[in-house]
Amino acid sequence: MTRPGRLGVGVIGAGKVGAVLGAALRAAEHAVVGVSAVSEASRDRAEALLPGVPILEIPDIVERSELVLLAVPDDALGPLVEGLAKLGAWQPGQLVAHTSGRHGVGVLAPVRAAGAIPLAIHPAMTFTGMSLDLGRILDCRFGVTADPAMLPIAQALVVEMGAEPVVIAEGDRVTYHAALAHGSNHLVTLVAQASEVLGRIGVDEPDKLLGPLLRASLDNALAAGESALTGPVSRGDVGTVAAHAEALLELAQETSGPDDGGTADILEAYRAMAVATARRAERRGLFGADVRARLEAALRPEDEPGAENAGEEP
Helix, strand or coil: CCCCCCCEEEEECCCHHHHHHHHHHHHCCCEEEEEECCCHHHHHHHHHHCCCCCECCHHHHHHHCCEEEECCCHHHHHHHHHHHHHCCCCCCCCEEEECCCCCCCHHHHHHHHCCCEEEEEEECCCCCCCCHHHHHHCCCEEEEEECHHHHHHHHHHHHHCCCEEEECCHHHHHHHHHHHHHHHHHHHHHHHHHHHHHHHCCCCCHHHHHHHHHHHHHHHHHHHHHHHCCCHHHHCCHHHHHHHHHHHHHHHHHCCCCCCCCCHHHHHHHHHHHHHHHHHHHHCCCCCHHHHHHHHHHHCCCCCCCHHHCCCCC
16 A cells, blocks of 8 residues: 555656666655656666666656656756756746755756745765665665755655755855865775775785775774874874875876876875874874974975974973
C-alpha cells in the first residue's frame, strides 16, 4: 500500500548526487517518473540506481513531476532554471529542489515567480554514484534552505531519505559551502600530496603508512577540535619546521623538469598550512608571539626578508 503524501519525482541530472538521491526518494516510496541523462556514464548510473525509470528530455520531466530534483553543477543551475521559465515549464504548487551547496533559494527566483515552491537541499557528503552511497546518507547531514513556511517540506524530504537536515540561512550558503569544500576537497589534496612525497622517496603503498595516522587525526580533530593539535608546529619546533621546508624545497627542485609535474605545490601548501597552524597555536596559548614569528620566518621562501634566521632555535 502506498503511503500518503507520495510524490512523482523527476530527477534532472543523473550524476553521482542526482541518481543516488533519486534512489533514496524512491526507497521512501516516492515514484521517480523520469530522469535526464546525457553521457554514457550517467545513463549507466541511472540504469543501475533507478532501474525502470524512463530517460526523458528535461521539459518532459518537469511536466510530469510534482517534485523536480535539480542535481546539476552550480554554474549550470541558474541558466537551466531561467531557460525552463522562458519555456513556461514551471507549474504552480510544484516543488523544485536543487542540490547545490553554494546556492540558496535565490537562484530559483523564476520558479517562485511561476508559483512553484523553491527548496535547497544539499547533502554534506561526497558521493561515488554507486549503491553504497545509500548507506552513507544515513549518517549524513543536509544543508537546507527555504522560505520559513516551506522549510518543513525541505526538512521532511531529507528525513525521508534517512538523513538529518541542518538549516542554513540564505545569506550564509556560500560561506557554508566554502567551509565544506575547504575541509573535504583540500583534505583530498593534502592526502595526495603526502602520498606523493612518500612515493618520491621510495615508500611502497603510502596509503598503508598514512591511513592509520590520518584516520586517528581526523577522529581526534572532530572529537576535540584544536585541542587535538600536535606536531612540530604546535610545539614550536622551529628547527624541525625549517628542515621540513628545506627538504620539500629540494624535492621541488629535483622534480621541476619538463617531463615531471613537479612538487612545488606541496611546499606551498605545507608553508600555508603551517603558518595557519602556528597562528592558531599562538591564539591557544601554546607559545608566544616570538615563537610564532620565528616559525613564520622559517617558512618564508629564501628570497623573502627574514628567511635568513629560519633555522635558529627559539
